[in-house]
Amino acid sequence: MDKATLLADLETARQRTRALITSLPQATLNVPYHPGVNPPLWEMGHATFFYEVFVLNWLDRSPSYNPAMDDLWDSFHVAHRDRWCRELFPGREETLAYFDAIYDRVADRIRRQPLTDDDLYLYRYAIFHQNMHIESLIWCRQTVGYPPTPDVTDERAAPGDRVDGDAEIPAGRWLIGMPGESEHYATSDFAFDNEKPRFEVELASFAISRVPVSNREFLAFVEDGGYQRPELWSFGGRKWLQAESDVESDVALVHGSPEPVLHKPQHPLYWRWHDGQWQERVYDSWQPLTPDAPVCHATYWEAEAWCHWAGRRLPTEYEWEVAALGNRPGEPFRRFPWGNEPVAPEHADMGGRAMARNPVWDFPAGDSRFGCRQMIGSVWEWTSSQFFPYDGFRIDMYPFMSTLQFGDHKVTRGGSCATSPNLIRGTYRQAYLAQRNDVYTGFRTCALRTTP
Structure with missing residues (x-):
């Protein structure tokens, strides 16, 4: 796999995730707790956190975008029910800013750094992980009864x-x-x-x-x-x-x-x-x-x-x-x-x-x-x-x-x-x-x- 293909896969995941979030009215992002699914903004933040930890932090030892938020995006540190507590998490615009900042950093790293086998594996792992959460965002809409996805x-x-x-x-x-x-x-x-x-x-x-x-x-x-x-x-x-x-x-x-x-x-x-x-x-x-x-x-x-x-x-x-x-x-x-x-x-x-x-x-x-x-x-x-x-x-x-x-x-x-x-x-x-x-x-x- 070359860098162009890798960047295209990253950008596709980015745009699909963005569309699944921005196509929802603001009011639908604040629904009460629902078992079995994660709230859309948490899904987005968690997938972004995965890139940050397993690509940027792992390969470059770079500092976190916001250390105060790390535990909240980590599925092993925040209970499922707590993911629905809107007061614990940033709103849509702040989450989108985090999302875009990390994706820009990952894309920039792919362009600048040699594409070693280990790096390629981590990039692909993170992209595939995000695509799993794209599927989760889709079944969340079905479960909760949200409007159809843009696609x-x-x-x-x-x-x-x-x-x-x-x-x-x-x-x-x-x-x-x-x-x-x-x-x-x-x-x-x-x-x-x-x-x-x-x-x-x-x-x-x-x-x-x-x-x-x-x-x-x-x-x-x-x-x-x-x-x-x-x-x-x-x-x-x-x-x-x-x-x-x-x-x-x-x-x-x-x-x-x-x-x-x-x-x-x-x-x-x-x-x-x-x-x-x-x-x-x-x-x-x-x-x-x-x-x-x-x-x-x-x-x-x-x-x-x-x-x-x-x-x-x-x-x-x-x-x-x-x-x-x-x-x-x-x-x-x-x-x-x-x-x-x-x-x-x-x-x-x-x-x-x-x-x-x-x-x-x-x-x-x-x-x-x-x-x-x-x-x-x-x-x-x-x-x-x-x-x-x-x-x-x-x-x-x-x-x-x-x-x-x-x-x-x-x-x-x-x-x-x-x-x-x-x-x-x-x-x-x-x-x-x-x-x-x-x-x-x-x-x-x-x-x-x-x-x-």
Whole structure:
């Protein structure tokens, strides 16, 4: 990677972050505490602080922009609820001034200093970290009900012909993950620590759906009483249903109901039955449910219950990666389902534009070698795998990128409509708690294995 490309990536992240903040009316920046998301100004300040600490302070030992603010932008020093205390933090103009000052310094350093491998790694790490928070800013808008982001479009990009059924994946030996540090971590094959080191795995043959589960397919489960049938839900799923009922009960009591109201979830988070039709909230407006779009904002427990209802199962993360990339030992390595060409609009629904509203059979140019579609973009796809390190795992320069999630999170794969295109690749592993449904999560399924 050369300096021009690096500076372009930095500037793109800068402009997208700026637009996500400045497009919000001032009044929306002062909403009360909301669990599960961070307030937009804190997201911006935190991403800026990351550049300051892991680029400028680390490489140059430069002093902080404002030492009095360091603890407030540091996610390990300020509690989640406290991030919503507006009196603790500067306002928008002061935060934007901090943001611009640090970005100018980083860009200037890239131009002036030699681009060593170590420096390149830190620059890219910080840029990718910021792109993670760009996705967080987008799902914050959805969660809180803010207006749409500036990039949203109603245009149906990359339409495709309808496909369905399963792709048959042969048994064999496959490559999983990205190279370890011994294979040079600063190359174009950048990866986070949880994707490394690459290894081989032997898998039996399996059949995986060519497209994600659609709203239409999930609606059939809803209308068949799926949420009221305990035999479809695992112990963890039933615990989640009860926990959601308890939340509803607490809300009812706060609003003056004389007794707890037990109301288990009946459908995905942002759905409702209204005026004789199913609707879905997209940002701050209710719209008719798009039947052939991928089901979105589904928890792991809902995906698992749907599989029990449909006689299917979730793929393991190794099966998912093989279906997406199909990398075999001794063959040229593929970073994306379509090869090694960077993500383009015809490949995937990404970058906060279509927001998972396209039919599941769109974006045919993004097909994998086995004919699986939308494995990159649209929705993060749940797998059945727990998030654990690969054998030979080594912590990267940021020690908390992965370690805090090992063991109690599930693995999702593929990125979403809100993910930045330059962040994703087929080996990327995202860890979410099984109950998460504020992020753009969906799923595809496998046929149940049969014994010979």
